[in-house]
Amino acid sequence: RKEVEQDPGPFNVPEGATVAFNCTYSNSASQSFFWYRQDCRKEPKLLMSVYSSGNEDGRFTAQLNRASQYISLLIRDSKLSDSATYLCVVEQAGTALIFGKGTTLSVSS
Amino acid sequence: EPEVTQTPSHQVTQMGQEVILRCVPISNHLYFYWYRQILGQKVEFLVSFYNNEISEKSEIFDDQFSVERPDGSNFTLKIRSTKLEDSAMYFCASSDLGQLTTKSDNEQFFGPGTRLTVL
Numbered sequence: 193r194k195e196v197e198q199d200p201g202p203f204n205v206p207e208g209a210t211v212a213f214n215c216t217y218s219n220s221a222s223q224s225f226f227w228y229r230q231d232c233r234k235e236p237k238l239l240m241s242v243y244s245s246g247n248e249d250g251r252f253t254a255q256l257n258r259a260s261q262y263i264s265l266l267i268r269d270s271k272l273s274d275s276a277t278y279l280c281v282v283e284q285a286g287t288a289l290i291f292g293k294g295t296t297l298s299v300s301s
Numbered sequence: 302e303p304e305v306t307q308t309p310s311h312q313v314t315q316m317g318q319e320v321i322l323r324c325v326p327i328s329n330h331l332y333f334y335w336y337r338q339i340l341g342q343k344v345e346f347l348v349s350f351y352n353n354e355i356s357e358k359s360e361i362f363d364d365q366f367s368v369e370r371p372d373g374s375n376f377t378l379k380i381r382s383t384k385l386e387d388s389a390m391y392f393c394a395s396s397d398l399g400q401l402t403t404k405s406d407n408e409q410f411f412g413p414g415t416r417l418t419v420l
Contacts, residue, residue: 224407235392235411236344279344283407286357287332287396288346 195219196292198280204298209270213295215263215280222290224283225256227265229276230294236279239265270299303327305412307393313418314383322378322415324393333376334394334409335368337361344392350376383419390414 198215205211217225225242240247242254242263253266263280280292306325314320326333335347348358350368367379376395380387394409 226408230344233390235413237411238408241408287334287349287351287407288357288359289334289336289344289407289409290346291344293343 195290196280196282198278198292198295200293200295202296202298204300205270207270207272207299207301209299210266210268211270211297212267213265213278213280213297215265215292217261217263217280217282217290219282219284219290220258220261222261222282222284225263226281226283226289227252227254227263228279228281228291230279231276236281236291239278267297270297272299272301275299305393305395305410307391307412307415309415310413311416311418313420316385316419317382320380320383320417322380322391322393322417324376324378324412325374326376326393326395327410328374330395330397330410332356332396332407332409333368333370334396335378336392336394336411337389338392338414339386339389347378380417383417385419388417388419390416 196217227239228236229239230236240249242256244256246255251268255264277294277296279294282290308323333350338344346359348362349356365381369377392414393412396409
């Protein structure tokens with residue numbers, strides 16, 4: 193059973209587009225939720241935490257629906273530099289982060 | 302900005318050999334982790350370490366693996382007898398788990414990784 197599922201993509205969008213990524217998680221006891229970004233052959237880097245009330249950081253908006261066990265990330269006004277793999281990450285009881293396989297975004301000019 | 306560092310960046314070894322991967326976590330962090338990522342696959346949790354002992358480990362972290370904090374700055378992962386399937390990128394991470402900040406999230410900061418190739 194997959195613990196964190198994401199659409200692998202790739203999502204190919206033009207600059208300026210709005211793109212949305214979705215993620216579901218299987219463990220209802222999960223406590224914290226994150227979106228990480230990973231560039232090719234690099235380490236994951238935290239993009240933003242995700243809260244039940246929804247949160248926004250510039251062009252990025254994250255939403256969490258605990259009842260549906262669903263997490264989303266919206267990127268507005270896509271930039272070339274947004275091209276990367278976006279990882280949905282869930283922390284269960286304890287400290288381990290459980291990663292999804294990632295959704296690949298390619299932004300073109 | 303403080304960062305997690307890892308050495309070496311790339312390690313090539315023969316099957317059956319022992320390897321030690323080294324990490325220097327962020328200096329005031331209290332929790333340390335190892336993750337691995339096989340090429341083309343997802344990042345997988347191996348082990349977490351706090352107060353000089355393992356606090357959590359995954360099924361992957363079997364008897365072939367061990368971790369150690371030999372001094373006040375380094376955190377190491379040892380693989381005793383490497384297998385071909387151990388070839389992966391190994392990431393070290395650290396966090397303060399909100400102990401040192403007002404944040405409650407377990408924000409983990411990742412090092413650049415060590416690419417392990419087992420031949």
